[in-house]
Amino acid sequence: MDWHLLGLSFITIFLSELGDKSQVAAIALSGSSKSPRAVFFGTAAALLFASLLGVLLGHGAAHLLPTRLVKAIAALGFALMAVRLLWPSADLPPDAEEVS
Template sequence: MDWRVFFTIFASVFIAELGDKTQLATMLFAADKEISKWMVFAAASAALIVASAVGVIAGTFLSAYISEKVLAYIAGVGFITIGIWTIYSA
């Protein structure tokens, strides 16, 4: 296993997930005194694993038809579009 790649991916995803709506929703569930914190952790972890699996499967499928460079440009344009929309909506 290439640990450098592992930690690069880990850091990128970890930083991207900090403070997003997923983390805020998880905090709200954890704040409920009637819900087990372990249940919140297990459910949120499972959801992130499944969402990541969908990303890996989609990336694998798309890379068979579209070059990595084009996919990077599409992702970049997507992030910029989301950023502009977020600023516009604020």
Template sequence: METLLLSTGVVALAEMGDKTQLLAFLLASRYKKPLPIILGIFVATIFNHTLAGLAGSWLAEFFSPDVLRWVLALSFVAMAIWILIPDKMDDDGIPQNKFMEKWGAFGITFITFFLAEMGDKTQIATVALAASYGTPFIIVAGTTLGMLIADVPAVWIGDKLSEKIPVKWVRLISAALFVIIGIFVALDFTPKIS
């Protein structure tokens, strides 16, 4: 249960102010169809993070738990730094070609979220967590839940929330929390899985 909560919290924090959360705002304001957009986010995250979780499990076969703990701790500090660097998007961040439009809100959300997550900090966090804890399916469940916790409100609220909460403050608070988590991991104050 601790692994599920940790992976959920880590990804929910990492997603705050991230390009995929901004993409959720944009899709919601453009299509005004929250359910297909949420379903697209969910399915894309399951596919993307399952691949990341399996990659993390594979890496765990080659490194000792101590090495993986330090890699995880450093990855949290790196994510803190990464969070402070604003994401850049195209004019509206949503594909405009007619082929993509035929897919509707679900299809466009699925494709754009899957591609946006490739090499993103939440995907890297999923790899690192799965490598460290050796429970890829629990990690994927947690990271997917974390994505939904961060992105579903963005879909429901659309671009209204972005006008009220400065993304800069969300990034600073998230970065500080990642540094704290990285310190806890480095000092080995993380949950033990038996």
């Protein structure tokens, strides 16, 4: 087992999930239920299953697509999102301030 990769994966996912909508849903469910343990195990199982699907799909995609192509598609997607975020919204009048 690659312990460095395990630790890196844990830290990355842990930090990205802090304050996520799934955490807010878990807080709401545990506050309104009589069994917070069931909420914990249910949310943990859901995160594990979602992660398993991501790993399996990523592993399968790695066999079908070259790494260079996947990196190029990811870079293009992030560039398009950045341009979209920086571009003024077409549905706002020019003098209106955009609130994010």
